[in-house]
Amino acid sequence: MSKNKALIAAPGEGVNSRRQLLKQLSASAAGLTLIGTSTYAQPVSAKTTGSVDKGLKGNIHHAIARWTYGDLSIVQLCEVVKSLGFSAIDLVGPEDWPVLKQYGIHSSMCNGAELNLTDGWGDRQFHPQLIERYLRYIDLVADAGYTNLICFSGNKRGISPEVGLDNAVAGLQQILPHAQKRGVVIQMELFNSKVDHPDYFADNSAWGIALCKRLGSNNFKLLYDIYHMQISEGDIIRTITDNYQYFGHYHTAGVPGRHEIDETQELFYPAIARAILATGFTGYLAQEFIPTAKDVEGKVEVLRQAIHTCDV
Numbered sequence: 617m618s619k620n621k622a623l624i625a626a627p628g629e630g631v632n633s634r635r636q637l638l639k640q641l642s643a644s645a646a647g648l649t650l651i652g653t654s655t656y657a658q659p660v661s662a663k664t665t666g667s668v669d670k671g672l673k674g675n676i677h678h679a680i681a682r683w684t685y686g687d688l689s690i691v692q693l694c695e696v697v698k699s700l701g702f703s704a705i706d707l708v709g710p711e712d713w714p715v716l717k718q719y720g721i722h723s724s725m726c727n728g729a730e731l732n733l734t735d736g737w738g739d740r741q742f743h744p745q746l747i748e749r750y751l752r753y754i755d756l757v758a759d760a761g762y763t764n765l766i767c768f769s770g771n772k773r774g775i776s777p778e779v780g781l782d783n784a785v786a787g788l789q790q791i792l793p794h795a796q797k798r799g800v801v802i803q804m805e806l807f808n809s810k811v812d813h814p815d816y817f818a819d820n821s822a823w824g825i826a827l828c829k830r831l832g833s834n835n836f837k838l839l840y841d842i843y844h845m846q847i848s849e850g851d852i853i854r855t856i857t858d859n860y861q862y863f864g865h866y867h868t869a870g871v872p873g874r875h876e877i878d879e880t881q882e883l884f885y886p887a888i889a890r891a892i893l894a895t896g897f898t899g900y901l902a903q904e905f906i907p908t909a910k911d912v913e914g915k916v917e918v919l920r921q922a923i924h925t926c927d928v
Contacts (some may be wrong), residue, residue, distance in 0.1 A: 619744035635778055639753020672701045672927050675893055679704035679724040679902035680919060681867065682712075688912070694719040699874035702919050706867075706902040713760050724900040725764045725839070725865055726805065737804070738780035738817040743787040748793045750802070758798035764865060764899075765795075766805050766839060769824075770819035780817045785830045795835040803864050805839040808847040812874075820848050821855050828862040837864025843904065846871045846883060853891045868926065869905040876905055876918045889926040901926055 672678070682705050685693050690712045697705060703721050710727035718722055729749045735742045748766070757765050767788075772780060788802065795802055809819035818824045824838045840863040842852055849855070856863065865893070870881030877885045892901060902924045907915040 621888050625835055649783055672923070676927055676928065677704065677724075677890060677900045678923050679706045679722075679896070679900045680732075681706045681725075681902050681904040682708050684904055684906050685919075687917065688915075690715050694721050696916055699722055699916075700923055702923060704900055704902070706900070706904070708870045710756050710760070713762075717760075723760070723762045724902060725766050726753070726757050726760075726762050727766045728756075729765060730768055731767055732917040733807075733813065734771045734816075736768040736817070736819070737784040737787045738769045739771070739773060739775060739852050740783045740787065742770065743783075743790070746787060747790045751794055754795050754798050754800045756792065757800050763799065764801050764803050767802050768807075769804060771813075771815040773815070774884065775817075777817065777823055779809065781823065781830065782825060784817070784827055788827075788831060788836060792831065792835055793835045796833065801835050801837055801864055803839045805838045805867075806848075808844040810847050812844070812847075819844075821845060823860065825859055825862050838862050838868065841867040841869075841904070842885075842888060843867065843869035843871055843874055852883070852888055856888070856891050856895065860892075860897065865899050866892060866897075866901045867904040868901065868922070869903075874904075874906050875902075875908050878918075885922075885925050886928055888927045893928060 625633060639705045644817070651713060679702070679827070680693070680697060682693065685696070688696065690708070693705060694715060696723070697703065704724035705716060706725040707727045708716060708723045709726065713723055730736070731742060731745060737743070737746060750765070753765060757763070769780065769784060775783070792802065804818055804824060806818050806821060806824050807813040807816045812820055815818070828838060840856065845855065846852055859886070868877055868885060870877045871883055872881065875881070877883065889901065903919060905922065906919050909915045909918055
């Protein structure tokens with residue numbers, strides 16, 4: 617099993633599982649090269665995945681966040697993705713890219729350059745490490761033929777939002793020329809600070825949009841996480857419609873609970889997906905819910921349902 621494999625979260629453990637995955641990725645980042653080999657579990661069986669789902673409309677580019685299906689090996693998740701008729705996985709680092717390429721699956725949001733979720737661009741003490749890592753990962757991403765690389769604002773630690781904004785501008789300006797040169801888009805994820813990420817700078821769309829405006833670069837966008845922004849501020853469709861030019865990627869999950877995007881939660885994802893599509897968006901909409909099903913078959917089925925819910 618790959619050394620950065622994270623166990624799937626039980627209800628209420630999603631944040632810790634993602635943090636653990638990022639810690640493991642960061643620990644293996646030193647001296648990381650693109651091509652590597654790992655021992656993976658056997659692919660899931662045809663009985664588990666069923667036949668390839670060819671019923672998708674092709675208007676939305678679908679993806680799945682790696683960490684939410686962390687109890688499957690990367691090979692198994694690739695098998696599931698192929699069986700469901702889409703071809704992208706979010707939050708995959710360089711050590712697993714060779715497997716994705718073997719399966720013809722795109723790394724729709726690359727990770728591994730970040731330190732963690734709390735030590736980010738809003739605090740200048742982390743800039744030297746971040747700049748060194750992101751310059752290196754921009755090359756890794758570009759050389760692999762990918763585009764998107766995630767980043768995080770990090771926590772305030774008593775720093776005001778205004779100063780944090782100045783700090784993020786100063787730091788990101790050190791890497792964006794190289795990102796532009798290599799055709800890589802740095803995408804900062806918006807989190808809620810009410811439930812999951814206390815003290816996070818980019819806990820509202822206005823702060824992130826202000827950062828985009830200050831940077832003025834097509835190589836910097838926001839990863840608009842619908843789950844997080846519903847908790848932080850709501851008004852999802854209006855925000856997307858009015859500010860779509862700043863959003864380069866989308867994540868989904870059910871509210872409350874961060875579970876399946878079904879009738880048990882308060883968001884109506886078909887309408888949200890239609891609003892995203894109406895903006896002319898051609899990027900990826902990635903499922904990032906934590907499945908409550910205990911068995912692999914159930915987890916595959918709820919992913920199938922989520923993909924079709926958003927396939928407008």
